[in-house]
Amino acid sequence: MEITETTEGAKAVAILDGRLDTATAALTETRLLAMLEKGGVIADLSEVRYVSSAGLRVLLKAAKQAKALGASFAVVGLQPPVREVFEISGFDKIIPAFASRAEAASA
Amino acid sequence: MATPPFHLRLPATLESVSELLDALEAYAEVAGIPPSISARLALVAEEVTANVAMHAKGATYFELRVTPGPQAMNLMIEDDGPEYDPLARPAPDIEAALDERDVGGLGVHLVKKLTQDARYQREDGLNRLRCSLSIAA
Helix, strand or coil: CEEEEEEECCEEEEEEEEEECCCCHHHHHHHHHHHHCCCCEEEEEEEEEEECHHHHHHHHHHHHHHHHHCCCEEEECCCHHHHHHHHHHCHHHCCCEECCHHHHHCC | CCCCCEEEEEECCHHHHHHHHHHHHHHHHHHCCCHHHHHHHHHHHHHHHHHHHHHCCCCCEEEEEEEECCCEEEEEEEECCCCCCHHHCCCCCCCCCHHHCCCCCHHHHHHHHHCEEEEEEEECCEEEEEEEEECCC
């Protein structure tokens, strides 16, 4: 998993590249939670082909942390296999998902 | 050309889970398995084996066997840990709001939803989870 930080409008963007799984969950969680301390975060998953329940746990934690801090957390660029996992888990109802970073930034 | 089978036995550690996923990615590419199906295959493999690696005290190995058939891939995941039926876990509440959401049991929920005929058996002192993964996208 490689995580690149950038910005879109006023929000921080974490570009994730790789599998979001048991092996990469801890690292990803640390980075996302640190970014949320500074404000809203958009996680760009365009280069993530695979998310397991360990990865979902990270995204849920980030969404909860954002809510506690009064910040926003959204995901963009869900690939079909990732979208499938989101839908089966009901995550599409609790984590805002957008088609693009620009859309997420202006939401 | 028929899809080749896959078989890998590894020590029951989290490092092995990553190794298994890497091997499955390579297998899917060589076997020409479409990304939508290979992602499901990887997910089932990870959810079950990560559970063994993290919770099965005394387990020395897990193994995955994939036997492709005309309509579906038959999967068997085996380990030598204590008797444990992962399918017996209660289903998570996937309708709960953000604050009430908990991800316990979500892995098994994904496995049950993405596969058909998931069944567990304790045989010869081993845990065996079998299921079918449809190859129709």
